[in-house]
Amino acid sequence: xxxxxxxPWARRETAGDVKATAEQPLAELQRQMNAAFESFWRGAExxxxxxxxxxxxxxxxxxxxxxxxDGIEISVELPGMEQxxxxxxxxxxxxxxKGEKKIEKQEEKRGYxxxxxxxxxxxxxxxxxxxxxxDKAEATFRNGVLTVKLPQTAEAKEKVKRVxxxxx
Numbered sequence: 132x133x134x135x136x137x138x139p140w141a142r143r144e145t146a147g148d149v150k151a152t153a154e155q156p157l158a159e160l161q162r163q164m165n166a167a168f169e170s171f172w173r174g175a176e177x178x179x180x181x182x183x184x185x186x187x188x189x190x191x192x193x194x195x196x197x198x199x200x201d202g203i204e205i206s207v208e209l210p211g212m213e214q215x216x217x218x219x220x221x222x223x224x225x226x227x228x229k230g231e232k233k234i235e236k237q238e239e240k241r242g243y244x245x246x247x248x249x250x251x252x253x254x255x256x257x258x259x260x261x262x263x264x265x266d267k268a269e270a271t272f273r274n275g276v277l278t279v280k281l282p283q284t285a286e287a288k289e290k291v292k293r294v295x296x297x298x299x
Contacts, residue, residue, distance in 0.1 A: 262287025
């Protein structure tokens with residue numbers, strides 16, 4: 132066996148060549164591992180094999196933006212984070228939420244020693260509609276959920292015009 136026999140791009144056997152697979156067990160192992168990882172990362176119905184992750188791709192937390200009678204209410208899931216891990220800022224017509232958690236756990240018991248670390252960060256910018264009073268924004272954090280309330284300005288409330296809906 133030569134080194135080129137171990138490199139998948141150096142082989143020229145056909146896909147159905149059973150003899151070539153038996154002679155090159157590493158190539159067969161690589162093919163099986165690739166298939167396993169592809170089915171995990173690109174599941175048929177959902178990414179990540181159907182895992183229900185609280186954070187979307189690229190560290191973007193799940194959030195809800197709801198219009199209430201008084202203004203806008205934004206709820207963001209930040210599991211595992213504490214109030215001190217979260218930073219909320221308003222700039223222009225956007226709300227930015229940043230969060231970073233660092234958990235380090237060390238345990239030493241009779242006969243063994245455990246040291247675990249967990250790090251994660253999230254970042255989300257949410258555009259705000261016109262007529263929001265950013266000066267009166269309020270943020271609360273409870274049970275891993277950040278809630279930001281942004282009331283409407285008095286001018287925005289006055290400009291609301293109701294339209295009667297008639298049957299056709």
